[in-house]
Amino acid sequence: MDALSSLIDGFGVLGDPMNIMYMFIGITLGVLIGVLPGLGGANGVAILLPLTFSMSPTSAIIMLSCIYWGALFGGAITSILFNIPGEPWSVATTFDGYPMAQQGRAGEALTGAFTSSFFGALIAVVILTFLAPLVADFALEFGPAELFAVQLLTFCSFVGMGKEPPFKIIASMMFGFALAAVGQDPTTGQLRMTFGWYELLRGFDFLIAVIGLFGIGEILLTMEEGLAFKGKTAKINPRIVLQTWAKLPKYWVTALRGSIVGCWMGITPGGATPASFMSYGLAKRMSKRGPNFGKGELEGVVAPETAAHAAGTSALLPMLTLGIPGSPTAAVLLGGLLxxxxxxxxxxxxxxxxxxxxxxxxxxxxxxxxxxxxxTTVPLFAAILRIPFSIIAPVIVVICAVGAYTVNNALLDMSFMLVFGVIGYVFKKMNYPLAPLVLALVLGDMAESNFRNAMILSDGSLSIFWSNGLVGSICGLALVMLLWPVFSAGLRRLRGTTSQLPAQ
Amino acid sequence: MSRKPKSALLASAALIAGAFGFGLVSASEAQAEWKPTKTVEFIVPAGTGGGADQMARMIQGIVQKHGLMEQSLVVVNKGGGSGGEGFLDIKDSEGNPHKIIITLSSLFTTPLATGIPFNWEDATPVAMLALDEFVLWVNAESPYKTAKEYVEAAKAGGGSFVMAGTGSKQEDQIITVGLEQATGAKFKYIAEKGGGDVAKALVGNHATSTVNNPIEQVSFWRAGQTRPLCVFDNERIKLTEKVTADMAWSDIPTCRESGVDIDYLMLRGIFMPADVPEDAVAYYIDLFQKVRETPEWQEFMAKGAFNTSFMTGDEFRSWLQKAADTHEDLMTKAGFISG
Amino acid sequence: MQDQENTKDGLVSNRSVDIVVALILAGIGVLVIVDSLRLGAGWAEDGPQSGYFPFYIGLAIILASFGTIAVTLFGRNRTRGIFVERGQLLHVLKVLIPTVIFVALVGFIGIYVASAFFIGGSMRWLGKFRWRIVVAVSVAVPFALFLLFEIWFLVPLPKGPLEDFLGY
Structure with missing residues (x-):
């Protein structure tokens, strides 16, 4: 085992107590960065990069990558407690994590999220340790057509006919696509839908929309009930960790699926955010608890968190072996290496x-x-929910505003955040789903530019999407996912008739 | 310049010495009385992780490590609209000496391609830090050994050859159209997000060639996966140390040598807003000269095979004027001008 | 538009909000289409033009919005109920209006001073806290943010005259 002996040497490097110290500093800073929306992993690492110049490269990358792990962990915290995704990849964690917190199960949701993150990362690191060269070659197979197919698959596995009215689902999704198109067209460089307003050059950032739609929107909704903020007396009980751990093993299929989806998306590189959505969508479709998703199901926290952390970790593999960053944070780490x-x-x-x-x-x-x-911080964070709403609400608004500003260092983004907050409030009340909007916003731009690059390559012929086995099978899988509700209904009917047969 | 004080303390000592009539203090140093009184914002008109961002953060780290400034220097990314956002910010910060910006070719290309109201003359040029080289790369499995052979094959291919590059209507695509105009070959241009993705497209055979910067391709070259054909400069890169088993950067011929009549260098320079005090400009020139002398900077330049030209003042201005004209000419011919 | 089911403290019916939201979305759809046509919404030799996808996205928004309006007015499961009651709206506005003022102020007095006023005001007005606690929290939070962003992470946030005066 060549990899194993190298790994043991690697652990020797960590014998240096200074490196262990940098590691804990990194993790703590990372959690802090992850908690604050806007100050994401990429910004956090970029900001601290110059500080690491006086360290040895090994110590420096250990500290910076630990900031990254910390941010991956930390993103879940505000998603669960306040419905504000600290990081883009924890949007899907809000879907079930926040309802759990509202039911007084914040500790359980946080423990579930952290443990799942850890599990996803572990699977990804094992793959990284033993399969690195093999996997690196796999990443090279992905050109524009393949990447578009992956994005199509993400979309198809997430979007199904939910319980909302179909017209509203479509309107919400298309609104997301329209927002994604604002700004510079990546293929031709033309400005789209800026109407001569230069502040719109940068387009609508995903994070600003999400902070507004989810965070501010939720505060407005909560305010309707007046200040009788259900002082969600989350049990502050260290035993909650052990109790949650006892429940987690039964979700092993979802966790494993999430990790595999995450590793695949991290390496291709599709990104941690699409990975978390895809994993959530697949779990909702395939798990028998699927219909309960969105109402506070622990499995709905496990699915996106395993995938996000697995993707975040495996994104470092193409960075190390190919010099292609699998995520924005990896891009900054790459700069650090250089x-x-x-x-x-x-x-x-x-x-x-x-x-x-x-x-x-x-x-x-x-x-x-x-x-x-x-x-160890679970009880601490769960305790935040005990602070009276009239203190915590303005503080959350301030933190959201800071987050919206730091994404692009633009004042106007704060106003956009407010507008998105009102949109989120109205949409939620009028039964427009927010998830398709958010997914369209995060995938729209990338999917369009990959599609158009594929078209340039094929001289405008759509046949490129079934021109080889890889792209063909991903596209096929996407169609299966899109039609899954029909299939599963058919299956159920088939099973229903067979089980009735003996009775006849 | 023989006197380059290592620290601010020494700098003030030199000034005092000058005031007392000791030593030969040059005019620019005597003027360097202006000093930042608060945090200096270092704008990067690109996202985190790209070449300009790396360079800016490298500078930030060097300034911090060697204590070259009393106030802190913070990097702020304003990459929206191919950097247009950052340039407009500089234009709006007229007279603010606590703001500097690092530029790349988007200084010229973005206003032309998008029509945003900015011109390089809306800012104060401080110094040219370096010039980035571009190299024509092909996959090592391909049969082409020289630029001439490749261009001939591309001509015969009738537009089936794919050039991958970073961004749309920016330096990579401008070189591509320059190549097309100079040789009559036609390429399909694919816009990717960053240099790493471009390099990967070549290694994965999704593109037939790229014009990556040296640093983006060097590891694949050394691993024997890609091959450099020519460098888009009017002279060869000066680094003679072997990079692969048998080649150094200096062994790559220029494109003109191989019969492809084009050169292109990308500016890595520093600008300030318009109407700033002259001694503020002098302060930053002095600061960046100190940065250039650090071993970290020199190593960074060598790794990336940069062209280390340094220019300031009128020399820099006339260089900029020429570069602006070249860009406008190339982009007009290619039909890239917005409007 | 008055809904029969309007109760005495209901301000707007769900039905009218549904129609207004759909009309706004349709309007956005029109904007998208107009701009797409400017860019060219066809399928050129090398694939779709810049406006190709946005054009159909705009079209889909318009169609879906009119679908929603049709369902609202004539559908079997017509939208009923009240969008918001007067009391609820007042509660919402109690947060929304100060937030709007806060965001507007940031540009002039900087985010730190603005958030001190915003947090302090909300605590006093909504929570009826004692002044001592109000002042303590509304000074402590912006100060912590200042340390975190300006000092540790070196991220400049919007600042105003006070910070200028203090030399930042």
Whole structure:
């Protein structure tokens, strides 16, 4: 086992107590960054990058990647407590995490989210340790057509006919696509729907929409009930962790599926946010508890969190072996590597084994450390819900506003956040679903530019989407997912008739 | 310049010395009385993780590590609309000496392609830090050994050859159309998000060639997966240290040498808003000269095979004027001008 | 538009809000289509033009909105009920209006001072806290933010005359 002995050497690098210290500093900072919306993993790492110049590259990357793990863990906290996704990839965590918190099960949801994150990361690191070269070649197979197929699959596995009126689902989704198109067209560089207003150059950022729609929208909804904020006396009980752990093993299928989806999306690279949506959609479709999703089902927290963390972790693999960042944060880490004089690419594993295996070993220990740090804070965070609403509501609004500003350093984004807040409030009351809007906003731009690049390659012929086995099967899978409700209904009917047969 | 004080303390010592009539203090240093009184914002007209962002954060780290500034320097990304957002911010900050911006080719291309009301003359040029090289790359499995061969094959291919590049109507696509205009070959241009994705497209055979910067492709070159054909500069890269088993950067011929008549360099420069005090400009020129002398910067330049030209003042202005004209000419011919 | 089911403290019916929202969305759809046509909404030799997808997105928004309106007016499951009661709306506005003022103020006096006023005002007005607690919290939170962003993470947030005066 070549990888195993290298890994053991890697753990040797971590023997240095300074590195262990950097690791805990990194995790703690990362959780903080993850909690604050807007100040995402990518910004956080970029901001702290210059500080690491005086360290050795190994120590520096350990600290920075631990900030990243911390941010991955931390994103779930505000999603669950306040319906505000701290990070884009924790949007899907709000769907069930926030209802759980409203039912007084915040501790359970937080523990479930953290443990799932850890599980997803662990699977991804194991894959990274033993299959790195193989997986790197797989990533090279993905050109524009394949990437578009992946995005189509994400969409198809998430979007189904929900309980909302179909016209409203379509309107909401299309509104998301329209918002995604605002700004510069990535293929031709033309400005779209800016109407001569230069503030719209940057388009509508996903995070600003989400902070407004979910965070501010939720505060307005809560206010309807007046200030009788159900002082959700979440049990502040350290035993909640153990009680939740006892429940988690039965969701192993969802956790494993989420991890695999996450690893795949991290490597291709499709990104952690689509991965979390895809995993949530698949779980909703395939689990027998699916119909309860959205009402506070622990499995609905497990699914997106495993996928997001697995994707976030495996995104480092194409960064190390190919120099392609699998996520915005990986892009910043990549810049860090170049600055420290390390050249990511096929030779990095051979030329810098100490660095690479030290990093991989730190992924194991960093995630364990992360889990310990966040689990000890569960009671603390659950206790935040006891603060009276008239204090916590304005503080949340301020934090949301700061978050909206830091995304692009633009004042106007705060106003957009407010507008999205009102939209979120009205949409929720009028039974327009928000999830399709958000998914369309995050995928719209990428999917369109991949589609158009594929068209340029094929001279405008759609046949490129079934031109080889890989792209064909992903597209096929996407169609299956889209029609899944029809299939499963058919299956149920078939099963229904067979079970009735003996009775006849 | 022989006197380059290592720290602010020494700088003030030099000034005092100058005031007392000791030593030969040059005019620019005597003027360098202006100092930032608060945090300086360093605008990057691109997102986090790209080449300009890396360079800005590298500078921030160097300034911090060597204590070159008393106030802190913070990097702020304003990448919307191919950097248009960052340029408009500089235009709106007229007279603010606590704001600097790092530029790339989008300084010229973005206003032309999108029609945003900005011109490089709306800002104060401070210094050219370096010039980024572009190299024509093909997959190592492809049969082409020289740029000439490749261009001939592309001509014969009648537009079936694919060039991948970063962004739309920016430097990579401008080089591509420049190549088309110079040789008569036609390429399909695919806009990717970043240099890494472009490099991957070439290695994964989704594109037939790219014009990546050296740093984006060097690891694939060394791994024997891609091959450089020519460098878009009027002279060869000066680094003679071997990069692969048998080649150094200096062994790559220029495109003109191989009969492809085009060159292109990308500016990595520093600008300030318009109407700032002259001694503020002098302060930053001095600061960046100090940055350039640090070993970290020099190593960074060598790794990325940058062209390390440094220019300030009128020399820099006339360089900019020429570059602006070249861009306008190329983009007009390619039909990239908005409006 | 008055709904028969309007109770005495209901302000607007769900039905009228449904129609207004659908009309606004349809309006956005029209804007999208207009701009797409400007860019070219066809299928060129090398695939769709810049306006191709937005054009159909705009069309879909308009169709879906008119679908919603039709269902609202004539459908079997016509929308009923009240969108918001007077009391509820007042509660919502109690948060929304100060928030709007807060966001408007940020541009002039900076985010730190604005959030101190906003948090303090909300606590006093909505929560009826004692002044001592109000002042403590509304100073402590912006100060913590200041340390976190300006000092530790070196992220500049909008600042105003007070910070200028203090030399930031």
């Amino acid at each position: 600055i420290w004089g390390l050249q990511p690419g096929p030779l990095l594993f051979i030329e810098q084994p100490e660095f690479v295996w030290g990093l991989i070993a730190s992924m194991y220990i960093g995630n364990v450390a992360g889990l310990i740090v966040v689990l």
